[in-house]
Amino acid sequence: MHTVAIVGVGLIGGSFGLALKEHGFAGQRIGVSSPGTIDAALRAGAIDRGATLAEAVHDADLVYLAQPIGRILSVLRELDPMVRPDALVTDAGSTKHLIVETARRHLRRCAFLGGHPMAGKESRGVANAGADLFRNAQYCLTPADPADLETPAARAFRDWIRRFGAREVVVGAEEHDRMVALSSHLPQLASTALASLLADDEELLAGPGLVGATRLAMSSYDIWRDILMTNSGAISEALTAYIQKLEYLRENLRSRALEEEFQRASETAQSIRQARSQPAEPGQ
């Protein structure tokens, strides 16, 4: 892997560039973004130079799409004439089935491998990027076919992900979308719904738990619009399951059944913390 085009140099794209450098990548990292972002990315050391999409992709053996989902879909529709046949195109979008399907239709001349690093921060932008963003994080790969993981370009890319300290999780695109609907999109909407409901109260009695419970509610709709649009089916199912669980709690407020729910929830909450603090196995 000699030349990487990072298309969209924000928090994720910038962190990808910084992590490459940190782990000894000696090739060129070419950024594709607005002029202001390219300047900031150069100052941060996240890329070596900026270029247009066509210029950057012309030389790249890895094309890393790290824009919002809608932009990734647009780029995938125009990328085919620009790519090298031995290149790998991958992406970091938070929903996968529409992206994988769009790549299958429009990207014929080179390989594609969908990806989703389970990493992020409240603060966006390349100014908040860091070489360690992927460390100990899960990194989903959603191959259309298992063989897509074993091409030379895919193996080279996966080696870098491992060097970053991320833990590879291979899963189908539809299954990925169902899983993140529950573990990521549902928590967002649960927090948004809570904060929106509380907007009706003039004076709030706010204990310390409420601050944490409404943290996700500060997220910008700009990011979430594309996620909601491209995963509405799975999110709708997750909301239905959540509503059923809440109805069960409501019907059992004064019963010992709630003790089991608290126990079950507490164990899951603890295992989520353990999973995120567990380091990747060396050499895995």
Add this chain to the structure above:
Amino acid sequence: MHTVAIVGVGLIGGSFGLALKEHGFAGQRIGVSSPGTIDAALRAGAIDRGATLAEAVHDADLVYLAQPIGRILSVLRELDPMVRPDALVTDAGSTKHLIVETARRHLRRCAFLGGHPMAGKESRGVANAGADLFRNAQYCLTPADPADLETPAARAFRDWIRRFGAREVVVGAEEHDRMVALSSHLPQLASTALASLLADDEELLAGPGLVGATRLAMSSYDIWRDILMTNSGAISEALTAYIQKLEYLRENLRSRALEEEFQRASETAQSIRQARSQPAEPGQ
């Protein structure tokens, strides 16, 4: 105020004792708890000595009940023969209407003023108590009659609360319970329901937002049992309103109506943070 009986010397009771000392209280702080807790409270400097309930209350001009709600209700039923007629009994229970009603029925010889400091920590017990726990926190008072705030004992108690840096919020007991059902009990059950639902998934794709969204789910049922039992009506209504909001989001996932919900939620989440970081007005 010369002698204070702190009944239940855990996180809240211990912090009350420490805050009194920190702000110059020169009288006696008598703790009522199990022998192990009394030892820990003496080591922490939260009380001056331990005693039985009857001994402690016999001398006290302030009786501060800081046990779980069920224990507060039991003590209120047996306290009347022990109290001084000029004493004030107050409590720190997280639900109020049943406590206020129980005090009205069983505590005839001295004044009662329900209270609820909107302060807490994930870690319980006197070992985690601190003199600054109440600083910048709301402190609810739920008088059965406005005149209950103006007795000499109540004025003395309220002066201490202000010295601790807490912000007094006067509200009826039923209204308090309706408000905390939304702002405290609902967030707890929303987090418990989310984590319990996720327990079904064998492998979780867990981003950083999920850790925050499941923090409350680690709470122990021991604390919540009494809250759910003594506020089930208001909690049931809060859950119903929350479910309706979630259904609205589900029906509008692909519509711009979601943008309004995100905006409204974000503003509320920000105002919650501002309210909690805003210092009390001096002399208020």
